[in-house]
Amino acid sequence: MANNNMHSPSENGELKRSLSNRHLQLIAIGGCIGTGLFMGSGKTISLAGPSILFIYMIIGLMIFFVMRALGELLLSNLQYRSFIDFSTDLIGPWAGYFVGWTYWLCWITIGIADLSAIIYYLQFFNGGNPFTPIEGALISVAAIFFIMGLNLLTVKLFGELEFWFALIKIIAILVLIGVGLWMVFTGFSYQERGESFVAAFSNIWGNGGMFPTGMDGFLAGFQIAIFAFVGVELVGTTAAETENPERNLPKAVNSIPIRIIFFYVLALFIVMSVTPWNKIDPNISPFVNLFSHAGIAAAAIIMNLVVLSSVLSSMNSGVFSTSRMLFGLSRESHGPKPFGVLNRRAVPANALYFSTLCLLLGAGLQYFVPDTVKAFTLATTLSTILFICVWLIIMWSYINYYRLRPELHQKSTFKLPGGLFTCWVVIIFFIGMIYVLSLEEDTLQALKISPIWLVILAIGYFFFNKRRKQDK
Template sequence: MSYQNTNSSQEKGDLQRSLSNRHLQLIAIGGAIGTGLFMGSGKTISLAGPSILIIYMIIGFMVFCVMRALGELLLSNLQYKSFIDFSTDLIGPWAGYFVGWTYWLCWITIGIADLSAIIYYLQFFNGGMPFTPEEGVMISIAAIVFIMGLNLVTVKLFGEMEFWFALIKIIAIIVLIAVGLWMIFTGFTSDAGAVASFTHIWSHGGLFPTGTMGFLAGFQIAIFAFVGVELVGTTAAETKDPEKNLPKAVNSIPVRIIIFYVLALLIVMSVTPWNQIDPNISPFVNLFSQAGIAAAAIIMNLVVLSSVMSSMNSGVFSTSRMLFGLSREQQGPKAFGRLNKRAVPANALYFSAVCLLLGAALQYFVPDTVKAFTLATTLSTILFICVWLIIIWSYIVYYKTRPELHAQSTFKLPGGLFTCWMVIIFFISMIYVLSLESDTLQALMISPIWFVILLIGYFGFYKPKQK
């Protein structure tokens, strides 16, 4: 592959393995606790009721299978630095091109969604008043410049900042679980007269109070809550001792899902019945406010803001590494493959930042931040599903054509091909589910435009340059 270590010029320099196990573990946790959990869970609860717990467990299991496949692929050949490498090697150059550019767009759309979320949560500190479009753009520019500054210095600083961003999220959720349990066991009564109790999970219409359609509708934002968990795969090239640290990070995903999603939302719906939760307010902020903890709303809004900044930090990191990989495979502009003196792909970072700034203009065209958030999250969900499917497809090819590598793997995907087909059927069915709601259908109808752009780019610019 084109990532061989070299001591030559920066243009041919290699990404450095600067991220420790501590960084990788927290990046994996940070990826698993996204903006979708904090901002989107209220809407998901209103759509699906308590069945959201089952939704998160189903999606969590499927994403875990994708991550196990990803882990086995990356460890089968340590020259694989990201999805681009193994999909190019196993499926063909077009697959590396497709997955690299699509993953780049995934994080650009998430960045745009995050900008909407930042503006939405900063309204709390603006007396609850919405910002003008001009103010929204200025806030977006400030956020992008801040994140760019973090990513331009060193990879280690990125890892350190992501470590602390993730730690804030973890502490907030653990405190929420503890406070929620205290409210349940002391018989806390809300302003609406509801007494906190685990019985709320089944006593307001059962586990599926909104029926089959409500249950299916809950999957869209729930899937978005998991996007970013595969970030571990994009950090592989910059992780020390990947054979030891990557399996640890991947295997801890189920525990995180149970604690940070299932248990946290079980507590939320036990304190406040699902049908009394406002879809437009983060249930995490609401729980602390109800508990009467001094300055709880301020603290929780700051936590949610740090979560959004964490997501943007991860996104800018991912986009730059994808562009770097594409450039090294001659599937993107050469400039993106150059590293600065700190071994950071600065040109790729600048390009992603410019694209995010263009996304900030969305505030002018869609001033409703919740609507802008829904559109951007749905589009990124569709694209992430495509990326996950390419990972599984790569695994199927690897399983069939490299049996000797699979046989000697110490980190095998449980279930092999059966698991692969189960995951493929599930995610294809999720694309159908996205067509059932009018707001998610809009983004689904827009998504083919991206695939047309990819076709033009590949056949018009990069296919003739393949080695």
């Protein structure tokens, strides 16, 4: 568990509980609606067809179980501040070290992917012309410093910004569903590339059935779809800074299935009702396309701004998460001591600066991988692999908790449905997802380089474990 003996300028060096229920609820929604939904859904639909609806429901159910396990663990001991604390306590110091640093790298790689997405969507406002590598790097640097500046202020400001970022995404999807339903019920017709189309629910199953690309296409759809869910566990990293976690955390977790069905399944059902799945361009956001077909003025401008706000929201969450992970790692002697110091606003500023520096190095990728879509795919696949590792450690922690602390499990008012059986189902599913990522060439590349991180971690653990023993 977290070491409380270190002191710093704010509340003896401990994080403040400044996030309200309103903030936590919208952070949970924002975590459910990621950049992957807006940017990656076109490619996912082109691979899997209408079966993408089942893919999102299956992944959503597994993520819900991960979140229920996470919630039960965090509420079993309110001294647990994040994954680091309970994995250290229930598995061992190496697990806390592994999950903390891996989760940190998860959000760094997502931050790099977000930089590629920002550049990609800003090209729309550049007349569709690609930016030069130098222009791309300058845009990345500006975005990084903007997000860092916001996170240096207060935790409450982070919550407020995420509240509004999430609200923008929610309104955009609600409007999309409303406009799409209107198009279907009025039999709206439009032309695209010389072809005529009529919006109708029959477009879902009328072009080869629900599994038109077979099992290969169905499995390929998981590769991109799973990235859309990364960040949903952000609720767990905010637990240490949330008011009344016993009441607010269960409410945020239990609402996840409804949000997934509504924001993912219903939204994509409407998109494929308006445009047949095999006519959706994988390189263009289907959300932008739908509004354009409806003839709504400035639809493309509005949706590109929405997607940009979604990307900034993801970066904002990422910078927040990385700084809190480094703070926790430092407190467990798994990271440099300066990362465990808070500034007068109760923000781990040193940890924040380090994460910012790493993102700046990531901005340099614009020189080496000027193809933003390729850079986005590589970064998102690597982050997906790492997130799966984090989710597996959470489930492993739960298995040990269930066996070693049966009295806490019995007392829990927020249990994981199915207990150990559900744990093993989730573990088998995510191991299967790692295999699925090996089936495509672009995702296989990221899978091949991921073991390098394990080697780096092993070297780092030897160094920090030596320091832990000296501290004792």
